[in-house]
Amino acid sequence: MSTTVLAVGAWLKNAACLVLRGQPHWSPVHGDLSDPAACEALEQSVQALLRQAVAAGAPVRAIAHDLHPDFFSTQLAIATAEALGVPAVGVQHHHAHLAAVVAEHGIDGPVVGLALDGVGLGTDGTPWGGELLWLDGARWERLGHLRPLALPGGDRAAREPWRMAASALHALGQGDQIVSRFGPAVGEAVAVGVRQMLDKNLNCPATSSAGRWFDAAAGALGLCLHQRDEAQAAIALEQAATRAWTRHATLTPLPGAVVGADGVIDLRPVLAQLFDAPDADAAAAGFHLAMADALADALIAAAHARGTRTAALGGGCFFNRILRERVEQRLTSARLTVVQTGAKGCGDAGLAIGQAWVAAQTLAPSQQPSVEETLSCA
Known part of the structure; x- marks a missing residue:
């Protein structure tokens, strides 16, 4: 990556990265861009990194950013690129997560990977976060993903896990149980409202x-x-699963996960077994294993279909030790080479180098972007 590129990072745990003569130069971690102080810190870091590039005689040739148009980082990147007369390159969030792994390991050639996290805007305008992708230079493709769940109440569902459990019940055709199961804990009126939202697909x-x-x-x-x-x-789910391993010598995945021919990974049959599980800790462990195995199976099939032996893992969910180790075990057993991020970790704080790598690859004359890449740069 010889082109000098500046990337402005993610919304959460924001950090910017300047790639100068093939070496990354990081800003401090600014925090979440919902905080005005973090936005101001990012702006100052961007100016400092631009000055560093000019002083080195290698001015920035492009500025990379997330696809989300409303992020402060996106608006800053576009405004700064316009002022400099250079391209602003939008990079899909999960593409950037896996590109960060590719950049860190200096991989040349095709890779399949899993990018698992809380949220990132997809090229179809919906929130992604359980993604199976193929990458080769500037080209990339979404090969599969976890089956989508509704977010009743939008962002509020991410703060109230019972809403996601209610969403799963509704997706299982058991929406009539939402009020009886969750009403006593959250209030009957609130539970009724969530069921109505799901039934009518309003704000979901x-x-x-x-x-x-x-x-x-x-x-x-x-x-x-x-x-x-x-x-x-x-974290509570992982802790419960860890407790189960202290009490049981052997634990097995809960059955029922389905990896469809369309690449959609359906965990509804697995989750259905949790609502009345007699042992919550063992059920938490079984869910972890089932999810990990289904994701690994989908990636293994994709690697064989695409003729690559390299598997990349990225995104904040891989901070989960049980998920990470189980997926890695399954992939290495299938004789795939597994690569992950290092010092910066798998989360959003290390995302910017992936954005920069994609932007540099996009600018390379030999690269022909895919449909998804074209969309992400629009």
């Missing part, structure tokens, strides 16, 4: 997010109904 955007599937599982098991902190439900 669909997401393929792995994070929201973890929320649904935690809500179904009663481990976490409301989140005060980021990933609280997912």
Whole structure:
């Protein structure tokens, strides 16, 4: 990556990255861009990195950003690119997660990978987060994803895992149980309102997010109904699964996961078993294993179909040790080479280098972007 590119990072845990003569130069982590102070810090970092590039005699040739048009980082990138007279390159969030792995390991050639996190805007305008992608230079393709779940109440569903559990019940054709199961804990009127939203599909955007599937599982098991902190439900679910391993020598995946020919991974039959599970800890472990195995099976099939032996793992859900180790075990058993991010971690704080890598590849004259790449740069 010889082209000098500046990337402005993600919305959460924002950090910018300047790639100068093939070496990354990072800003501090600014935090979430919902905080005006973080926005101001990002703007200052962008100017500092631009000055660094000029001082090195290698001015920035492009500025990379997320696809979401309303992010402060996107607007800053576009305004700065216009002022400099260089392209602003939009990069899909999960593409950037896997590109960060490719960039860090210096991989040349096709890769299939899983990008699992809470949310990122997809090229179809919906929130993604459980993605199976193929990458080769500037080209990329979405090969599969977790079956979307409705978000009753939109962003509020990400803060209240019981809503995701209610969404799963509705998707299972058991919406009539929402009020009886969750009304005593959250209030009958609120539970009735959520059921009505789901029935009428009002304010219920669909997401393929792995994070929201973890929320649904935690809500179904009663481990976490409301989140005060980021990933609280997912952490509670992992802790429950870890407790199960201290009590059981052997645990097996819950049955029922389906990997469709269209690449859609359906965990509804697995999640259905959580609502009345006699042992919440063992059920949490079984859910982890079922999800990991289904995702790994989908990736293995994609690797064989695309003729590649390299599998990349990215996105904040891979902070989950059980998920990460199980997926890696399944992939290495299938004789795939597994690559993951290093010092910057798998989450959004290390995303910018992936954005920069994609932008540099897009500018390379030998690269012909795919349909998705063309959409992401629009």
